[in-house]
């Protein structure tokens with residue numbers, strides 16, 4: 583993977599307080615890194631440095647490609663008295679985007695994000711978080727930096743956000759995000775960086791991230807004909823249950839795509855977890871095989 587950004591021996595101090603100590607870290611195109619750690623561990627400070635919004639007190643931040651574009655999604659986003667489209671046009675103009683280009687992009691994003699263009703004071707937290715993400719995507723960033731993107735969202739908004747971020751990642755956007763939710767880490771992260779009191783305790787590939795890793799998806803409200811379509815998805819392995827709720831085991835690297843399909847089929851996700859579960863004998867056979875069996 584092509585490296586985009588490098589931090590070398592970064593320290594950050596506020597007065598006498600050392601908030602980050604000796605952080606060496608990198609981020610590559612299309613990679614998603616989850617930054618975890620307790621309250622006050624230094625996650626937001628590290629994200630500010632990654633995004634270029636704060637300068638290290640010591641050490642260096644090196645962009646390894648010319649003209650890299652960064653998008654930053656802060657944790658808190660205020661409900662302003664604008665409609666999303668108005669707000670985004672203001673932001674586009676501040677960022678120096680051509681008006682025609684901005685209109686095209688904002689219309690496309692409102693459509694993709696399925697966001698009603700109502701006053702932001704009337705928007706739910708999930709809707710506001712979409713606007714927050716959209717302002718960061720205006721200039722089609724190479725690197726997207728997110729501070730707790732799922733914080734305070736309900737389950738369906740969380741899944742929607744995971745689907746959107748998964749799509750960004752597939753398109754090659756590098757993502758660095760501070761995160762508490764195991765669901766988000768399991769669905770998107772390639773690597774986890776763990777901070778403890780400003781020091782990097784761990785920085786590595788997820789243990790479950792290998793080609794054989796499997797994920798169990800439990801979901802509800804998908805019509806039987808759609809269940810059969812889900813079987814055709816690359817990465818589908820087997821059913822544990824095809825009732826309502828249904829649960830299936832899929833290859834971990836395909837889980838994002840299948841989650842998206844489930845949501846597009848009108849389903850809702852109940853749970854997603856790493857799976858090392860039962861043997862094939864204990865599971866239900868694919869619907870397609872059963873239908874073949876009935877025909878025979």
Ligand SMILES: Nc1ncnc2c1ncn2[C@@H]1O[C@H](COP(=O)(O)OP(=O)(O)OP(=O)(O)O)[C@@H](O)[C@H]1O
Nearest residue numbers: 596599601619620621622623624625626627628760
């Ligand atoms: N501008 C600042 N001036 C002084 N201290 C700061 C500043 N920004 C952050 N800190 C301190 O740095 C430490 C790390 O803060 P930071 O927000 O990076 O942690 P965090 O891991 O994101 O925490 P949380 O999970 O609670 O949001 C905290 O003790 C905080 O008080």
